Amino acid sequence: xxxIVRYSSYVPEFRLERGDIAAALGQKAKGARTVAAYxxxxxxxxxxxxxxxxxxxxxxxxxxxxTTAPAYVDKVNATAIHAALQLRSDIAAVxxxxxxxxxxxxLAAAARDGGLAVLADTRGGHVGGADERxxxxxxxxxxxxxxxxxxxxxxxxxxxxxxxxRWRDRSDSGSSVWEExxxxxxxxxxxxxxxxxxxxxxxxxxxxxxxxxxxxxxxxVRSANKLLSGWTQTQAADxxxxxxxxxxxxxxxxLLLADLLDSADEGxxxxxxxxxxxxxxxxxxxxxxxxxxxxxxxxxxxxxGTSISYAQYLVWKGRVQGERPRRPDPDRPSxxxxxxxxxxxxxxxxxxxxxxxAVAYPVPAVCHKCREKSFETVSAIGQRARVxxxxxDHLAFSPSPPLVSAVVxxxxxxxxxxxxxxxxxxxxxxxxxVPTFRRGATVDGIHNYIWKARPVVADQERGAQ
Amino acid sequence: xAQHSLRDRVAIVAMGCTRFAEHFDVSAEQLAVDVVGETLxxxxxxxxxxxxxxxxxxxxxxxxxxxxxxxKVQGKPITRVENMCxxxxxxxxxxxxxxxxxxxxxxxxxxxxxxxDTGYAGLLSPKIQDDGTRVNTSAPANFSFLAPAYKQxxxxxSETFRDAMTHVAWKNHxxxxxxxxxxxxxxxxxxxxxxxxxxxxxxxxxxxxxVADGAAAAIVVRAEDAYKYTDTPLFVKALSLVTGSGSGIAxxxxxxxxxxxVVSCARTAYEQAGITDPCGQLALAEVHDCFTPTExxxxxxxxxxxxxxxxxxxxxxxxxxxGDLPVNPDGGLKSFGHPVGASGLRMLFECWLQLRGExxxxxxxxxxxxxxLTQNLGGAPGDCVCFIAIVGTSVSSQSxx
Numbered sequence: 001x002x003x004i005v006r007y008s009s010y011v012p013e014f015r016l017e018r019g020d021i022a023a024a025l026g027q028k029a030k031g032a033r034t035v036a037a038y039x040x041x042x043x044x045x046x047x048x049x050x051x052x053x054x055x056x057x058x059x060x061x062x063x064x065x066x067t068t069a070p071a072y073v074d075k076v077n078a079t080a081i082h083a084a085l086q087l088r089s090d091i092a093a094v095x096x097x098x099x100x101x102x103x104x105x106x107l108a109a110a111a112r113d114g115g116l117a118v119l120a121d122t123r124g125g126h127v128g129g130a131d132e133r134x135x136x137x138x139x140x141x142x143x144x145x146x147x148x149x150x151x152x153x154x155x156x157x158x159x160x161x162x163x164x165x166r167w168r169d170r171s172d173s174g175s176s177v178w179e180e181x182x183x184x185x186x187x188x189x190x191x192x193x194x195x196x197x198x199x200x201x202x203x204x205x206x207x208x209x210x211x212x213x214x215x216x217x218x219x220x221v222r223s224a225n226k227l228l229s230g231w232t233q234t235q236a237a238d239x240x241x242x243x244x245x246x247x248x249x250x251x252x253x254x255l256l257l258a259d260l261l262d263s264a265d266e267g268x269x270x271x272x273x274x275x276x277x278x279x280x281x282x283x284x285x286x287x288x289x290x291x292x293x294x295x296x297x298x299x300x301x302x303x304x305g306t307s308i309s310y311a312q313y314l315v316w317k318g319r320v321q322g323e324r325p326r327r328p329d330p331d332r333p334s335x336x337x338x339x340x341x342x343x344x345x346x347x348x349x350x351x352x353x354x355x356x357x358a359v360a361y362p363v364p365a366v367c368h369k370c371r372e373k374s375f376e377t378v379s380a381i382g383q384r385a386r387v388x389x390x391x392x393d394h395l396a397f398s399p400s401p402p403l404v405s406a407v408v409x410x411x412x413x414x415x416x417x418x419x420x421x422x423x424x425x426x427x428x429x430x431x432x433x434v435p436t437f438r439r440g441a442t443v444d445g446i447h448n449y450i451w452k453a454r455p456v457v458a459d460q461e462r463g464a465q
Numbered sequence: 466x467a468q469h470s471l472r473d474r475v476a477i478v479a480m481g482c483t484r485f486a487e488h489f490d491v492s493a494e495q496l497a498v499d500v501v502g503e504t505l506x507x508x509x510x511x512x513x514x515x516x517x518x519x520x521x522x523x524x525x526x527x528x529x530x531x532x533x534x535x536x537k538v539q540g541k542p543i544t545r546v547e548n549m550c551x552x553x554x555x556x557x558x559x560x561x562x563x564x565x566x567x568x569x570x571x572x573x574x575x576x577x578x579x580x581x582d583t584g585y586a587g588l589l590s591p592k593i594q595d596d597g598t599r600v601n602t603s604a605p606a607n608f609s610f611l612a613p614a615y616k617q618x619x620x621x622x623s624e625t626f627r628d629a630m631t632h633v634a635w636k637n638h639x640x641x642x643x644x645x646x647x648x649x650x651x652x653x654x655x656x657x658x659x660x661x662x663x664x665x666x667x668x669x670x671x672x673x674x675x676v677a678d679g680a681a682a683a684i685v686v687r688a689e690d691a692y693k694y695t696d697t698p699l700f701v702k703a704l705s706l707v708t709g710s711g712s713g714i715a716x717x718x719x720x721x722x723x724x725x726x727v728v729s730c731a732r733t734a735y736e737q738a739g740i741t742d743p744c745g746q747l748a749l750a751e752v753h754d755c756f757t758p759t760e761x762x763x764x765x766x767x768x769x770x771x772x773x774x775x776x777x778x779x780x781x782x783x784x785x786x787x788g789d790l791p792v793n794p795d796g797g798l799k800s801f802g803h804p805v806g807a808s809g810l811r812m813l814f815e816c817w818l819q820l821r822g823e824x825x826x827x828x829x830x831x832x833x834x835x836x837x838l839t840q841n842l843g844g845a846p847g848d849c850v851c852f853i854a855i856v857g858t859s860v861s862s863q864s865x866x
Contacts (some may be wrong), residue, residue, distance in 0.1 A: 320643035326586040333597030341596045360715045368712035389721045391615040393606035395587050405602045407610065407714055407721070407847075417600050417714050429617045441598055448597035 001112065003149035003284060006053040008295035009258035010045060011245065012036040013306050013422040013454075019131040021311040025128040032244035035218055035308060036137035036327065037124050037399035039317055039421055039438040043077045044449070045120035047084045047437040049254075050141035052179050052295040052374040054381055057085050062115030063093040066102035068097060069122045071447050080449055081118060083300040083346040086379070091115075096250075100166070100216050103250040104280035107142060107257070107272075108156050109142050111282065114145045119254035123247060126174035132220075136246020140254030150293035151261060151284040152267065155195035158220040160189050160278035166216050173319075180219045186386040187220035188227065195231060199345040208232040209268040212256035214277035216247060218461070224275060227251055239265070244302055255298060257282070262297040264290060304457075316400065327397045332443035343377070346452045348435055350414050351375025359414030380435055383410045385453060387431040390420070399441060408433055408453055422454040432456045468705075473634065473860045475561045476691035476698040477683050479508035482814040484646045485679035485802035493525040493579035493678070494535035500680035501575060501614040502534060507692040508684055508759035512536055513683065515567035518543040521556035522806035524649070532575060546722065548805075549580045549843025550755065551706075554809030554852035558704055570686060576811070577680040588676060588805065602665075603674050607845035608756040609666030614721035619773040627659060627667065629776035630757035634658045634799055636785050641796025643827040648675040648802030656795060656809065659830060663761065672757040677802025678681050681810035683817075690788035697821045699752065702836060703737035703855040705730045709770030713847015724842065726851040727766035731840075734853040741863060743768050744790045747855075748834035749819055751812035753842035754797040764792070767840060791829050794819065811856060820858050835859055 011034055018029035036045060050057055065078035078093035094100035096109075100289070103119045110117035120139035125131025144153075150445055165183030168175040177183075197203070211232055212223045218241075225236040227229055237260055241247070253274045260270045264286040274280045314320045343349040344362030351363030355372035363375050390406035397403070404420040406427060420427055421438055433453035440448035473503035477698055481504035483496055491499075497520075505511060520532040522545060527617045529543030548555040555575030560572035588604050592673040616626050635655050653671060661669035684694075707730040713719040716815035731743075738745050750767065754760035764775035769790055770783070778784065784792035795801050795815035798808060817836035818824040 180864055321801060326584070327603075328583075328585055328589060330597075330601055331592055331594070334594040337594060338596040341598065345596050345598050358715075364715075369712065373784075388611040391602065391606045391609040391613075392663075393602050393609075393665045395603035395605060396601055402601075403602065403606070405600050409717060413717070415715055415717060419600055422654050429613050452597055 002114065002144060002146050003152040004142050004261070004292050004293070005148050005150060006056045006143040007141065007143040007258055007261055008049055008052045008256055009138065009298040010049040011298065011301035011302065012045070013137050013245055014308050015306055016310065016313050018068070018372055021128055021133045024310060028443045029133050031243060034132065034136040034138055035313055035316070037422060039440065039452070041071045041439050041447070042069050042120040042122055043071045043080050044437045044439055045122070045137065045139035046081045046118040046141065049120065049139040050085055050116065050118055051381065051437070053143065054085050057087055057116055057143055057369035059114070060087055060091060060116035060143060061113045062091050062110065063087060064096060064106035064115055065094065065111045065457065066096045066106040066117070068098050068100060068102070068249045071096060075367045078092060080346065085122040086347050087116070099277065100249050101274065101276040101278060101280070103214070103253040103273035107253065107282055108145045108158070108280060110142060111153050111156065117142045117144070117254070119251040120182065121249035123249045124174070124381040127319065129174060131174055132265070134247055136248045138245055138255055139251055140258045142254065142257070149272065149287055150290040151286050153213070154200055154283040155159045155201040155203050156283070156284050157194050157281045158278060159193045161186060161190055165277070183217045184219040184223055187215065187217060187279065188223055191224050191227060191273065191275065194281050195277040198281055198283065198434065205268045206233050206270045208283070209234060210237045210260055210264065211273065212237045212253040212260055213241065213273045213275065214256050216249065216286050217275065220275050224273060228271070228273070259298045261286070261290065262294060262299065264309070269356040303465045310401060325397055325401060327395065330397055330443055332440045332446045333448050346449060348380045350378050350380065350383060352378050352413070359412070361414055361416045373404070378412065378414065380410050383408045383412055384456065385433050385435070387429055387433060388415060388426050389429060390427045392426050397441070406453070419452040421452045422456065468733060470795065471561065471565050471704060472702050472737055472739070475564050475685050475701045477686045477813070477817065477856065478686055478691055478694035478698050479504050479510070479684040480682065480787065480814050480817040482646055482681040482811055483508060483679050485648045485675070485677040485804055485807070485811070487581045489581060491678065493577050494809050495533055496579065496678060496680040497535050497575060497577045499516040500577070500682045501573070504573070504682040504684055510684065510694070512538050515571050515573045515817070517541060517560070517563055518752050519559040519572070519574050520545045521547070521552040521574070521809070522578055523547060523549065523552050524589060525579040525721040526579055547687045548850050550753065550805050551809055551841040551843040551852040552806040553811070554839070554854065556851070557562060557810060557813065557854065558681060559628065560704060561684070561701055561704055564685050566689055570690065571684060572680060573684050574810060575680065575682040576807035576809060578806040579678050579805055581678050582674050598666065600745055603755055604845070605668050606665035608759050609668045611758040611762055612667040612844050613756065618720060618722045621776055622668070626776060628674045629761055629779045630667070630672055631655050631658045632779050633754065633757040633760045635792050637797040637799035640786055640794050640827060641800025644801065646735040647796040647800050648677045649796070649800040659783050668756055674755045674798035675800060675802035677804050679802060679804035679807045679811070681746055681807045681814050683742035683810055683813060690753070698856060699817060699820060699856040700858050701854065701858055702861070703734040703853065705853045707852065708850045709844065711848040719847050721846050723762060724766050724847050724849060724851060727763060727840065727842065730851040730853050731767050734855055738855040740836070740855065743838070746834060747790060748831035748837050749794055749796065749816065749829055750793045750838045750840065751815050752792055752799070752840040754793055754799050754843065755803065757774065759842070760792070760797070764839060786829065794824070794827055794829055809841040809852060812841060813856065816856050820856070836840055
């Protein structure tokens with residue numbers, strides 16, 4: 001029986017008060033949105049989502065990456081995700097264009113062949129505007145397969161129609177929308193067709209225990225919730241569509257589905273609807289294995305967070321340029337060097353000496369302890385590490401100074417010097433950290449993907465592997 | 466296989482040193498011409514009488530031609546050497562070996578650095594292609610790793626360790642104030658030092674060495690020829706270099722409270738020079754105080770202080786100009802400035818002045834002690850090169866080599 005085997009959502013550490021954004025235009029707004037750190041993009045967010053079950057991901061038969069904000073064009077972004085998660089080399093890794101609908105497509109595609117769907121987005125818009133306030137940055141990942149299924153796939157359905165609800169020219173920094181009521185009408189028509197398909201495929205409306213609707217069109221979400229409440233005789237899991245997070249574009253269906261799964265019990269039937277240039281639905285039934293498949297829940301991740309100012313947000317997003325340090329720009333990474341060292345650079349692999357057991361990152365030519373030359377591969381991903389010594393560097397180049405660095409010691413041996421990120425205050429010797437995939441400086445358009453370490457945020461991360 | 470002492474086989478017969486400063490109006494070439502001229506004058510020599518030259522420069526020139534071109538020296542062997550911040554010492558080492566081997570009669574070591582043409586803050590490193598995984602922390606950040614580790618290991622409070630760091634900067638600034646060649650010739654009060662803007666970790670602006678342009682040079686000959694050139698030569702008692710394998714980051718036994726390279730380098734140097742009680746036998750030590758915690762840790766690594774006690778010896782004034790063992794009486798990297806390729810030879814220049822009674826206002830009472838030590842470091846904790854030289858005013862009686 002095919003279905004979801006493992007899943008997780010990821011919410012970045014930072015929050016921005018919508019009121020701070022609105023104030024730039026002399027307006028008011030309520031609540032906060034999520035913000036990815038200066039060193040995160042959709043590629044790194046995608047990796048972070050799947051990190052808690054990375055070892056399981058090696059069963060994936062395909063990788064489908066959905067985002068509206070790809071780090072590269074021309075070049076596939078899913079390959080970096082594939083490398084960081086150490087997926088099998090004999091599978092395809094695919095970016096699904098740059099449309100909001102890509103999120104639902106990734107789920108449907110991965111469901112078909114036991115693939116891994118990663119949905120990540122960073123949503124902004126015109127400065128001070130509704131999209132910038134209402135957007136969010138987050139990600140979710142779903143591994144499909146036939147064994148140890150946590151949520152069985154009951155049915156999928158799709159309908160398509162061409163009309164203008166929301167669009168963006170590549171040169172524009174924000175999207176445009178037609179009158180929301182126009183799109184709302186179209187989406188409700190499509191939803192009726194979608195539900196008819198589901199019925200035809202044997203889905204009994206009243207068997208649905210919980211549902212959620214993703215769409216960039218807020219009115220359509222509210223109307224669809226109403227319609228589905230009648231159809232299913234139950235209420236939307238979150239009628240406000242994860243307003244606490246902000247709308248995460250192509251990742252929105254993923255976060256809603258993760259939230260549905262987080263609170264589901266064995267036997268629950270879950271319906272996820274996505275309304276974006278068409279309509280897509282996926283129906284799942286929770287099995288006895290769901291609890292074991294859960295990672296840190298979305299709601300747990302929403303607690304806390306670190307507030308940043310609107311000015312900081314604009315600098316991080318490159319909308320305004322901060323003062324440059326009196327230090328040279330970093331060099332671009334060498335492509336051949338990066339390729340040769342890919343096991344360390346992208347997958348944080350090192351070597352354990354077969355003679356004396358000493359661990360070194362990356363795999364050295366010669367052991368630093370006994371000078372033997374034979375190593376077995378070890379991976380630091382998923383391990384906890386402790387800070388051996390640390391510093392906050394106000395002189396070095398960083399896209400968001402100061403640069404915080406530490407020497408960290410992994411629980412299974414080996415030490416590296418790395419940057420620390422998501423730190424609220426100067427770290428201390430002995431602090432616990434975990435590896436996190438981040439983007440270093442971008443030079444000549446090359447994004448320098450590297451592993452950093454971040455503070456351990458919750459007990460749920462203990463033994464997540 | 467063993468290293469052998471060259472004790473008393475080679476003598477320094479002349480030295481020179483420019484002022485270290487932001488010489489915006491002087492080129493690296495002019496600094497080289499000036500320092501070579503000053504040094505040759507001291508021995509009454511011309512470039513024709515020098516058989517071979519070694520140029521130490523970190524980022525200010527490539528190949529021996531960087532020295533041959535400005536001097537217009539023809540037909541001589543000139544080599545550029547580089548060993549990070551120990552580059553100047555590396556030039557001396559090569560010159561001494563050339564003389565000791567018998568290959569040449571007279572050799573000259575020249576260290577030159579022009580740091581202030583970059584327009585950037587702090588020190589730059591030569592660019593080597595990599596994959597972007599190396600953390601580009603600055604030099605002060607790398608050395609600031611010492612402070613949290615040291616405080617933790619020896620249970621020293623942040624306030625006390627701050628006081629010890631402040632004392633090092635205060636001492637070296639006070640020493641530099643008496644030195645006409647120093648970059649910063651101004652005493653700085655302790656409160657200013659302790660409250661300076663933060664650069665990295667616990668390090669404030671006054672915990673960091675001065676970024677300067679400058680040059681220093683030495684002429685070496687066989688010991689038996691020394692008195693042809695001067696009545697007061699210095700004899701090379703020890704030359705020791707240890708190049709770390711860079712495993713400090715990976716090695717779980719390394720705890721960032723010491724420089725293993727310095728410990729083993731000092732052991733070799735003391736053995737070569739016959740030193741068993743450094744504090745009792747050395748008149749002064751010029752050490753690599755690139756950042757104030759470095760000087761504290763070096764006091765232990767060089768055997769001047771017991772492990773875990775350097776901070777308290779520093780605070781007690783043991784290394785002040787009037788203390789048991791004056792350390793960096795010329796102001797050190799802290800206030801003399803740190804033109805990388807010149808610094809190793811600059812340290813030696815202070816020994817040259819002090820042991821020969823020529824240090825003017827800052828002349829130490831050497832109390833019958835006739836030897837001095839220079840210790841020059843390049844790299845970062847856990848990943849460095851260390852050079853140590855010991856020089857003395859007379860040939861040791863038990864020297865038989």
